[in-house]
Amino acid sequence: NAGVTQTPKFQVLKTGQSMTLQCAQDMNHEYMSWYRQDPGMGLRLIHYSVGAGITDQGEVPNGYNVSRSTTEDFPLRLLSAAPSQTSVYFCASSYGGDSNEKLFFGSGTQLSVL
Amino acid sequence: RKEVEQDPGPFNVPEGATVAFNCTYSNSASQSFFWYRQDCRKEPKLLMSVYSSGNEDGRFTAQLNRASQYISLLIRDSKLSDSATYLCVVNLVTDKLIFGTGTRLQVFP
Numbered sequence: 028n029a030g031v032t033q034t035p036k037f038q039v040l041k042t043g044q045s046m047t048l049q050c051a052q053d054m055n056h057e058y059m060s061w062y063r064q065d066p067g068m069g070l071r072l073i074h075y076s077v078g079a080g081i082t083d084q085g086e087v088p089n090g091y092n093v094s095r096s097t098t099e100d101f102p103l104r105l106l107s108a109a110p111s112q113t114s115v116y117f118c119a120s121s122y123g124g125d126s127n128e129k130l131f132f133g134s135g136t137q138l139s140v141l
Numbered sequence: 142r143k144e145v146e147q148d149p150g151p152f153n154v155p156e157g158a159t160v161a162f163n164c165t166y167s168n169s170a171s172q173s174f175f176w177y178r179q180d181c182r183k184e185p186k187l188l189m190s191v192y193s194s195g196n197e198d199g200r201f202t203a204q205l206n207r208a209s210q211y212i213s214l215l216i217r218d219s220k221l222s223d224s225a226t227y228l229c230v231v232n233l234v235t236d237k238l239i240f241g242t243g244t245r246l247q248v249f250p
Contacts, residue, residue, distance in 0.1 A: 071240075072238065
């Protein structure tokens with residue numbers, strides 16, 4: 028019973044490098060989202076998707092891209108990493124096509140950008 | 142004004158105490174409200190939804206005050222295992238869930 032799986036758990040990047048954080052869920056959830064969590068800032072919504080082929084921006088989308096080609100996967104791409112993107116990233120999903128359902132979170136990715 | 146605001150705490154309470162947290166939200170059109178719990182270095186997990194009439198789950202009671210735009214969480218008979226950060230979550234507009242910064246609770250023996 029995997030739930031929401033995020034990889035990698037830890038990552039160190041140099042400024043300017045690109046990478047993709049992977050997120051997969053096996054619960055056939057329509058809604059998926061990415062958050063970042065910084066001390067004193069709480070979780071902030073980066074991007075979200077209400078179904079395959081549909082994505083939209085959250086509170087802090089700049090510097091990140093997403094796509095949703097399948098129901099299961101919702102990767103987050105950092106185009107050119109910056110130190111300000113050092114954070115803990117959480118992927119979350121829920122059953123419904125909107126945000127009114129219980130969110131299931133992955134275990135997080137700790138990203139450091141040097 | 143932040144869209145969702147919480148007192149960061151920490152709230153330090155002895156075992157057996159009753160403690161309450163409030164969370165204010167800015168958008169009067171918000172429809173859905175939740176409390177999540179987050180343990181140190183772990184992912185958030187849903188504690189309970191908050192319904193208009195108020196709801197209870199064991200030692201936990203959640204209430205919504207639409208007129209004053211806040212929700213509350215009351216924990217009775219606190220346990221050591223209740224020590225965590227409690228996150229207030231509000232959906233401001235359709236499809237966007239916004240998290241508060243969290244209130245840290247520390248229960249001591």
